[in-house]
Amino acid sequence: MHTLEARELTLGYGGAPIVTDLSLELPAGAVTALIGPNGCGKSTLLRGLSRLLRPAGGQVLLGGRDLQDFSARELARRLGLLPQAPITPGGITVGELVALGRAPHQGWFSRSSTEDRRAVEAALEATGTSALRERLVDELSGGQRQRVWIAMALAQDTGVLLLDEPTTFLDLAHALEVLEVIRHLNREKGVTVVMVLHDLNLAARYAQHLVLMADGSVTSAGGAADVLTEAHLASSFGLRARVVADPVTATPMVVPIEPTPVHTEMT
Structure with a gap:
């Protein structure tokens, strides 16, 4: 298992830095949830960890190697990313979308191999989307669509999977459905998962770190x-709250009381 590590990482979009001198080692083989108030830099950090955003300072290491030293194809074989609200190509079926995850393992003109087909089948089965294979992605519910995107990332067959708010716009039932899939991938496949979550109680329930x-x-x-x-x-949140044991899982459960009088958020 390869560790993912940030060392004195500074990230921004041309103006003032959003993330400054951040050092962090993410445990291999675990599910990590990035939490914090809006505007604190969670999604920016995830973009930096995935190389979508080039550091203004510091570095990101995967297995002790600087992310900038990987070729695009080499990195895509080791690290997968599911961005927030990914755009689905029009008229594409579930099977076709999941098969796109095999692109980093194929040559420019090579056809789908037996290994590719097995990886796609395994990804569909792991995410409970095999029965949807011939359906158009545009016709699916929000929860189904997220599971299909996760299947595509799983077909990519990487050891590390980064997810930016995978439960956004989902109701609670569909959010649980998606998080159960993520938990299964971690437990059964050993995939290292790093995800941005807003719901603190779901983060406590589904992430070890x-x-x-x-x-x-x-x-x-x-x-x-x-x-x-x-x-x-x-x-961190400017929130008065009580933390009690979740009656189902015994994990910490946040019960809000009220905002504290003064709290300043980044924009």
Whole structure:
């Protein structure tokens, strides 16, 4: 398993940095959730970890090697990314979309191999989307569509999978459905998962490792019980809350009370 690590990472979009001098090692073979208030730099960090955003300073290492040293094809064989609200090509079926995940493993003019077909079948089965193979992606529900995109990323057959808000725009039932798929991939396939989540209680339930951010920096990292404390919620979110045991999973559950009087968010 390859570790993913940021060292003194600074990221931005040409103006003031969004993430500044951030150092972080993400545990291999675990599900990590990036959490924090809006504008704190979660999605920016994920883009930096995936090489979509070139660092203004510092570096990202995959297995001890700088991400900038990988060719595009080589990196795509090791690291997969599911961006927020991906755009689906018109008129494409589920099977066709999932098969696109095999592109990094194919030559320019090569046809689908037996290995490619097996990877696509395994991805469809792992995400419970085999029965949807002939359906148009545009016709699917939000939860089904997210599972299909995850299947495409899984067909890519990487050891690391980055997900930017995979439950956005989903109702609670569909959000749980998608997170169960992610948990299965981690437990059964050993995939290292890093995902941005807004729902703190779902993050506590589904991630073994949490990274709490505020103002472009990491304020706490570790298990849910260590990160989701009342003091951290007050300082990072500007939120008065009680943290109790989830009656189903015994993981920490945040019960909001009210905002604290003063809280400043980044834009």
